[in-house]
Amino acid sequence: MADSIYKKLLDVQTELKAPKSQFNKFGGYTYRSCEDVLEGLKPLLKQVKATVILTDEIKLVGDRYYIEATCKFIDIETGEVLENKSLAREDENKKGMDLAQVTGSCSSYARKYALNGMFCIDDVKDADATNKHGKEDNSKSHSQVETSARKLSDKQLSRLYAIANKAGADKDLVKQQVMKKFNKEVKDLTKPEYDLVCNGYEKAAEKTA
Template sequence: MNEEKEMSFHEKYCQLVMKLNTPKDIKNDFAGFDYRTAEGILKAVKLVCIDLELKNIVVITTEEVEFKEGRFYKRVTATITDGINKYTSTFSAREPESKPKMDESQVSGSASTYGRKYALQNLLMISDDVDPDSLDNSKEGLPNPKKATKTQLDALKKHSNEIAQLAKLEGIAFFEQITEKKFGQSVDINKINTEQLTTLNRYLNELEKYYKGKK
């Protein structure tokens, strides 16, 4: 009797990324927005691994302190591994000089929390272009993402349609499905900004590898 072939580490990673759904389930009533947490992401990862029976897959975060230009940064590395192979993503969060009603340990902890979340989001291709997280002040003064150009949108449409054909799905339905997974809601392909474009291109590249590998 033939035994079913064990999936490679990359195939397991693709399966996890495609199945993972991490809605912004924490509500900030004072500021009027919803956000997700590192703990919520890790919980969702565990549920997908159980559901898909992805054996030996572990996602962890580690951190170290950096001192640059008179300020402390928490450099967080998120890692997914099967004990042999691994992928990593790193994110640095600067400790604020002060935070109202927080002591020094809480200020340091807020940078760790923020860094963990964004390192995990980068690793697992979770978009967060609009997420005014309650502890975040690291993006103050940065410009909002620009709208993707027509050339970029045309290339995205072409790539998405090609993978939809590999997946044997209708193009528009396929695009709605992947934006729902990555952004928590369906997004009009003509209104994608540059940050969303980067996330979707990374995701589509992984999907392409996965579907071509199934041929």
Template sequence: MKLTEKLTEIQRTLRVPKKRNNDFGNFKYRNLEDILEVFKKKETEYKVSLRFETKPVAVGSSIYIEAAVIFTDLESGEEIRSCAYAKEPPQPKAKMDESQCTGSATSYAKKYAFNNLFLLDDSIDPDSNQNIDSGEKASDAQIKQIETLCQKHNVNQAELYRKHRIKGKPSAAQAGIILTIFKKNFGDD
């Protein structure tokens, strides 16, 4: 079996459920360790190996972590690479030192390099505007946090809700998306 055939078969059969819960954003996710735990079962079956290479890359004044996943056929030596990037924040986020920010960006880039290669992320990302919404209303704590962050960062809450097509009180999923956006843009927890 050629490496591309092995890759296609692994893409077809690899399933990693999102079993972790982010209480802050109210969504389920999987981390890199969850993914690798499931993938390791495929290595022996298909006689393949996986390794990562990471390095910082400067783009203007921004620093990105480039992660490459190298998928190797142990029988032929043939390789397929996939890369992804994650931006380091210009300042460490709250409760994180610089090395933790680098580690977080590295893990994120590795996860998405892997997902790109194996077409893993077949479910809708919580950051996506296509997020499946159960209709459950946002908690009072989520609403209060959105209000506080809007005031702190001079964001017009009514305009923010309009932009996200929210009429009245947001759902828990919509609130989670908005809070994730604040976290990405401003580093707020």
């Protein structure tokens, strides 16, 4: 009797090794790319007789476009499928990149985190998604760079509270709503989550105007 798709997924999750082989010289940290994860997956997928397919879809959320990546884990013996999705949005103007490169970078990021969710890879400490490309002080320690990369700036927080205020929500209410929706503090929101919250309050403000 063939193993269930869940048993196969468990086998891959427990055996997968995806070392952080990439190095960001500006931030001074190592990280793993989507390609690193896929290279580690290929031999394991062959062993359990399964395959992975990655696809992208452009999603319009409010007035902003996101790449939604879908990771499908397919049992080739039974045809059963498990899937996991991830959203990502890059800066609209990224220095040194044309529009196609920005989209490609966003796709790779979304795909990596779709893979991470499927195969239980913890990238919380990775700072590649919020790389400052040399704008950070290189004398900072690795942990300091990661911490500053993950936190929203005071300017971003002020913008969020100002938008919310126009929609009739004070700072305390914003904190309560963010905690209820994302189970985290406002300052700990990711950039996509931050954009979603701002967009929601902007639309609410338009309705009350």
